[in-house]
Amino acid sequence: MNTLAQRLRELRRARNLNQIDVARAVGVDRSHLSKIETGDDTPGRGALTALSTFFGVSLDWLVTGQELPATAGGIxxxxxxxxxxxCWRALPPAEARPLLEMLRQRVAALAPEQVY
Known part of the structure; x- marks a missing residue:
């Protein structure tokens, strides 16, 4: 998916949603959403933010097609x-917690001045 229009259309279709439902959910006219999906119109900042939130994707990915992985300390x-x-995100919480504790203990042993 190369363009914002293609990514948006694919997100909607993958969730079996029609343009009317998405437009209502994000607060735009269906005709505007249609034009965005065909590349005939460009969404504003508010619409982009609403669309990324609605579909659960980052604004970076929606606009550029590239995810910028973020961490608590930044990129x-x-x-x-x-x-x-x-890998962490793919683990069930019951398996992730013990690994996190193991990492905290290891870092504490190497750098006692750090607090995690």
């Missing part, structure tokens, strides 16, 4: 950090 700095975050 992930390496591919390993991106991979670590992706």
């Amino acid at each position: 992930a700095r390496t591919e390993d950090e991106v991979l670590l975050l992706d």
Whole structure:
């Protein structure tokens, strides 16, 4: 999916939604949404924000097609950090918590001045 129009249309279709339902949910006219999906119109900041929230995607991905992985401390700095975050998100909470505690203990042993 190369364009915002294509990404938006695919998001809507993947969820089996029609344009009327999406337009109502995000507060735009159906005709405006249709024009956005065909690339004949550009959504404003408010519509982009509403669409990204509604579909549960980042504004970065919706606009550019590229996800900018964020962490509590900012943007992930390496591919390993991106991979670590992706793996973490894939784990069930019951498995993730013990791993997080293990990492906290290891960091505390290496750098006692750090608080996590």
